[in-house]
Amino acid sequence: MHTVAVLALDKVIPFDLSTPIEVFAQTRLPDGRAAYRVRICAATPTVDAGTFVLQSQWGLNTLAEADTIVLPGCAEPGAPVPEEVLAALRRAAADGTRIASICSGAFILAATGLLDGHRATTHWRITDALAERYPSIEVNPEVLYVDNGQFLTSAGASAGLDLCLHMIRRDYGSAVAADAARLAVVPLEREGGQAQFIVHDRPPTPRGSTLEPVLQWMQENAATDLDLEDIAAHSGMSTRTLNRRFREQTGTTPLQWLLRARVRQAQHLLETSDHPVDRIAGQVGFHSPTAFRDRFKRIIGTTPNAYRAAFQTSRSTEAH
The missing domain is CATH 3.40.50.880 (Class I glutamine amidotransferase (GATase) domain)
Structure with missing residues (x-):
């Protein structure tokens, strides 16, 4: 034995x-x-x-x-x-x-x-x-x-x-x-x-980070059609300086950080709503449901439907 x-x-x-x-x-x-x-x-x-x-x-x-x-x-x-x-x-x-x-x-x-x-x-x-x-x-x-x-x-x-x-x-x-x-x-x-x-919170930043205000703004506006120029304008920096600060303080780029923020919001909607996956894609700022599914799987390691099946608090056949 x-x-x-x-x-x-x-x-x-x-x-x-x-x-x-x-x-x-x-x-x-x-x-x-x-x-x-x-x-x-x-x-x-x-x-x-x-x-x-x-x-x-x-x-x-x-x-x-x-x-x-x-x-x-x-x-x-x-x-x-x-x-x-x-x-x-x-x-x-x-x-x-x-x-x-x-x-x-x-x-x-x-x-x-x-x-x-x-x-x-x-x-x-x-x-x-x-x-x-x-x-x-x-x-x-x-x-x-x-x-x-x-x-x-x-x-x-x-x-x-x-x-x-x-x-x-x-x-x-x-x-x-x-x-x-x-x-x-x-x-x-x-x-x-x-x-x-994994709880996909913001990428860690040093205490007192100069990016904290813009990170909060990006989190609140993640579902809108933001681009690098919009983020730079809000932060009062050039795009080059913004990219450098993001690399230094978060280890990623502004647009990559934004994509993760959108996926975090999608996780919440998949867990708490019965909205179809394609609708959630649009709600969190993805123009293409296919692009959303690809990005979600790349970051989370599974598909939106599989994630919902594992973590949704109230199941609905509409979600599938």
């Missing part, structure tokens, strides 16, 4: 911890037998999980017996990882053990050096921190999970469930994985990537 060891460190996030425990423990083979043996391991007799204290009967030595090790996220991603934990993970990796992380658990895996030269992801709020701390890792913030073969990483919260189902499919095939997905009441495959779950 395939053994899954879930490693619980201090400040472990309970949701991340419970996901692999429940998903793997409930998975059944076609003949009804359990597909996995699950062990919760710890480096210390008790683990501080924030709202409760966890006691585990399995220690780090159990990692050597596992076929898969899962690293749940911790509330303090940058906290030092005990050296004995890192050493145990490196030994397991050298023996060919599959190691997967959920959410900020990517920081634990990264600390071992095993992700160096590989692609990885984590919760979108901390992808920049992961990339800055571990520059030898290619961090991709736009996906739900990354499978490098032996080492796998996932984004935040429910993306850990997607990753567990992916591993079940790798181990036992789509039929077993589909049954596990039905038991968890989730789709086996989700359309799009992590981008669709």
